[in-house]
Amino acid sequence: MSTNNVEQEIISIISDVSGFDEEEIKPDTNFFQDLEIDSIKAIEITVAIEKKFKIQVRDKDVPNITTLKQAVELVNTLLTQKATA
Amino acid sequence: MVLFIVIPACRESFFKKSDMDDAIIIGAGIGGLVCGCYLAKAGMKVLIAEQHYKPGGYCTSFKRNGFIFDAAAHSFGGYREDGIVRKVFEDLEIDKRVEITRFDPSDIIITPDYKVSFWTDLDETINDFQTAFPEESNNVKNFFNFLINPDTMFLARMRSWTFKNLIDKYFRNYKLKAILSFPIFGNGALPPSKISAFIGAKIFTEFLIDGGYYPVGGMQTLSNALAESFKEYGGELQLSSPVKKIKVINKEAKGVFIKNGEFIASKYVISSCDARQTFINLLGKKMVDQDFLNKLNHMIPSLSMFVLYLGMDKNFNPKQNIGSNIWYLPHYSIEKMYLAAANRNINNLSEYMVRISSDKKSILAFINTSCRNKIYWINNKNKLIESFITKLTQIIPDISKNIIFKDAATPYTLYRYTLNYRGAAYGWASTPSQLADPDFRKPSFIQGLYLTGHWSTQGLGIPGVTYLGYNTANLLIKKEKTKK
Known part of the structure; x- marks a missing residue:
C-alpha cells in the first residue's frame, strides 16, 4: 500500500471516529486539541488502524499517535516490519 | 414538591425538513x-x-x-x-x-474485617481506606490521584491492561485489592483478571468517586x-x-x-x-x-442480574444508611465470586449489593448471575428470593419481620423487557x-x-x-x- 493510500485510509478512520470532515484533518492537526479525541476515541482509532492494516500497535506506541503524520509514520514502519518479517 | 417552568427550547434550523x-x-x-x-x-x-x-x-x-x-x-x-x-x-x-439528590456515602463496602465508604468528599474516602490499610496509605493516595487526574494518553495506553494489572501496580494487600475490585465486579460483572483497566478506572471515576446521585x-x-x-x-x-x-x-x-x-x-x-x-x-x-x-x-456478553425487590411495612426502621449502595463482600476472592456467578445456582449465593430507598419503603438488592434459562428461573425464582432474604439478614438482621411484598427480576425478566441478549446487564x-x-x-x-x-x-x-x-x-x- 502506498504512503498516500495509507494516509487516506487513516484520514477516513479519524474522520469516522471524530466526526470531523476529512478536509479538516491535516498532517499536523492534533487529535486531542483540534479534533476532540479523548482516551476512548484514541483507543478506537488504534483498534481501527490495526484492523484496517492487519498490524499490531504496541501499547507503548499508542501515546505517540497524536497527529495524522505520526499515525502514518507508525503504520508505514509497522507495515515495513511486517513485510520483512 | 418542586415545580419547574420549562421554557420551550429553540431548535436550530440548519436542517431542512422533508417527509423522510x-x-x-x-x-x-x-x-x-x-x-x-x-x-x-x-x-x-x-x-x-x-x-x-x-x-x-x-x-x-x-x-x-x-x-x-x-x-x-x-x-x-x-x-x-x-x-x-x-x-x-x-x-x-x-x-x-x-x-x-445525592446520597452520602454513595457506596459502602462491608467485609468480615472492614467497612469502607465512598463519600462525596474524596478526602474522606481516602481517609477511610488509609485508616483500614495504614501500610498502603501512600498507595491509596496515589491510586485516587491517578483516577481523578487521568492522563488521556496513559488511559489509552492501558487499553490491553486488565484491572488486575492496574491495582497490582499500586497495591500489595490482597484484601484491599479485593475491596477495590468488588464494586468493579458489581458494576461490570467481571473479576479484576478479566475486566478492562480502562473500564475499571471509569467505574471508579464515574460511578464511585462521583456516584450516589438519584432523581x-x-x-x-x-x-x-x-x-x-x-x-x-x-x-x-x-x-x-x-x-x-x-x-x-x-x-x-x-x-x-x-x-x-x-x-x-x-x-x-x-x-x-x-x-x-x-x-x-x-x-x-x-x-x-x-x-x-x-x-x-x-x-x-456480560453476565446478567437477579434483582430482588422488597416492599417494607411502616415499622421498618433500618440502622443502615438509606440511599447508599451497600456492598457485602463475604470473602476476598473476587475470581471465585465470578466463577460462582457465571455458574449461578440457588445454593451458591454469597456476595450482593443492597440499597434501602430513602423513604425506607422498599429495598433493591442484586447479584450477578449467568443467564440460565426460562425453565430454571420458573423453578427457582422463589427459592432464590427466600435464600437472598436470608442472606440479607447478615447486615439487616430483622428484615424478614417487615417484608410485606417480595418479587424479583430474573435474567429472563430483564431479557423480556429490554431484549438484551441473555439478559446481559452491561x-x-x-x-x-x-x-x-x-x-x-x-x-x-x-x-x-x-x-x-x-x-x-x-x-x-x-x-x-x-x-x-x-x-x-x-x-x-x-x-x-x-x-x-
Missing part, C-alpha cells in the same frame, strides 16, 4: 434518548422506536402493591461540575424537569424527562413499537420496518438496542460481513479484547448505520451510555453540518 426522517433510533434506553434529544434539538427529524411501553431500558421503575421499585439502575454518577451526565442534563434541560421520584423520572425533552425538541417517540427490520439497499441503511409492517425511511439508522438483535435479526445475516459475523459469534463483557471495536459503533459494511448504548463496546452504566448517546449525536450533527 433524518434519523431513526431503535431503543429508548438512556443512550437512545440522549442521542435523540441532541439530534432533534439540532433540528433533525428524529423518530425513536421502543418495543417496551415505557422509555428507559434498564433505567425504568415500576409499581407493585403500592410500592415503586427501580427495575435495574438504582443511582447514577458522572454528575460533578464537569461530568458528562451533568453536561448532558444541562444541555437538554433535564435538570429543570427533575430534582437530583427524586425514582429512576423512571430521568427517562421520562429525557422523553419529554425529546418530544419538546420536535422528536417523535413511539412506544410499544418494536422495529422488525432495517432496510438496506446497496449496503446502505434506508430506514426501518416497524411492527405493523409500516416502512419508515430515514437517512440514518441508529441502533441503541442489543447488538445481536441489530445484526442478526434486524439486518439479517446476509447483510452482515462474514468476518464480522464470525467475530459477533465469538463475542462474550452489554458486551468489558474485557480488553472487546474494548472500543469500531465495527460496534459504525459498521464498515453498512453505510448510514450507527450503534450506540452499552453494546457499542465503549462504556456501560448511565454515565457510559450518556456519553455514547451524546457522542453519536455529535458525529452525525458534524457530518450534516459539513454537507451544508
Whole structure:
C-alpha cells in the first residue's frame, strides 16, 4: 500500500471516529486539541488502524499517535516490519 | 414538591425538513434518548422506536402493591461540575424537569474485617481506606490521584491492561485489592483478571468517586424527562413499537420496518438496542460481513442480574444508611465470586449489593448471575428470593419481620423487557479484547448505520451510555453540518 493510500485510509478512520470532515484533518492537526479525541476515541482509532492494516500497535506506541503524520509514520514502519518479517 | 417552568427550547434550523426522517433510533434506553434529544434539538427529524411501553431500558421503575421499585439502575454518577451526565442534563434541560439528590456515602463496602465508604468528599474516602490499610496509605493516595487526574494518553495506553494489572501496580494487600475490585465486579460483572483497566478506572471515576446521585421520584423520572425533552425538541417517540427490520439497499441503511409492517425511511439508522438483535435479526445475516459475523459469534456478553425487590411495612426502621449502595463482600476472592456467578445456582449465593430507598419503603438488592434459562428461573425464582432474604439478614438482621411484598427480576425478566441478549446487564463483557471495536459503533459494511448504548463496546452504566448517546449525536450533527 502506498504512503498516500495509507494516509487516506487513516484520514477516513479519524474522520469516522471524530466526526470531523476529512478536509479538516491535516498532517499536523492534533487529535486531542483540534479534533476532540479523548482516551476512548484514541483507543478506537488504534483498534481501527490495526484492523484496517492487519498490524499490531504496541501499547507503548499508542501515546505517540497524536497527529495524522505520526499515525502514518507508525503504520508505514509497522507495515515495513511486517513485510520483512 | 418542586415545580419547574420549562421554557420551550429553540431548535436550530440548519436542517431542512422533508417527509423522510433524518434519523431513526431503535431503543429508548438512556443512550437512545440522549442521542435523540441532541439530534432533534439540532433540528433533525428524529423518530425513536421502543418495543417496551415505557422509555428507559434498564433505567425504568415500576409499581407493585403500592410500592415503586427501580427495575435495574438504582443511582447514577458522572454528575460533578464537569461530568458528562451533568453536561448532558444541562444541555437538554433535564435538570429543570427533575430534582437530583445525592446520597452520602454513595457506596459502602462491608467485609468480615472492614467497612469502607465512598463519600462525596474524596478526602474522606481516602481517609477511610488509609485508616483500614495504614501500610498502603501512600498507595491509596496515589491510586485516587491517578483516577481523578487521568492522563488521556496513559488511559489509552492501558487499553490491553486488565484491572488486575492496574491495582497490582499500586497495591500489595490482597484484601484491599479485593475491596477495590468488588464494586468493579458489581458494576461490570467481571473479576479484576478479566475486566478492562480502562473500564475499571471509569467505574471508579464515574460511578464511585462521583456516584450516589438519584432523581427524586425514582429512576423512571430521568427517562421520562429525557422523553419529554425529546418530544419538546420536535422528536417523535413511539412506544410499544418494536422495529422488525432495517432496510438496506446497496449496503446502505434506508430506514426501518416497524411492527405493523409500516416502512419508515430515514437517512440514518441508529441502533441503541442489543447488538445481536441489530445484526442478526434486524439486518439479517446476509447483510452482515462474514468476518464480522464470525467475530459477533465469538463475542462474550456480560453476565446478567437477579434483582430482588422488597416492599417494607411502616415499622421498618433500618440502622443502615438509606440511599447508599451497600456492598457485602463475604470473602476476598473476587475470581471465585465470578466463577460462582457465571455458574449461578440457588445454593451458591454469597456476595450482593443492597440499597434501602430513602423513604425506607422498599429495598433493591442484586447479584450477578449467568443467564440460565426460562425453565430454571420458573423453578427457582422463589427459592432464590427466600435464600437472598436470608442472606440479607447478615447486615439487616430483622428484615424478614417487615417484608410485606417480595418479587424479583430474573435474567429472563430483564431479557423480556429490554431484549438484551441473555439478559446481559452491561452489554458486551468489558474485557480488553472487546474494548472500543469500531465495527460496534459504525459498521464498515453498512453505510448510514450507527450503534450506540452499552453494546457499542465503549462504556456501560448511565454515565457510559450518556456519553455514547451524546457522542453519536455529535458525529452525525458534524457530518450534516459539513454537507451544508
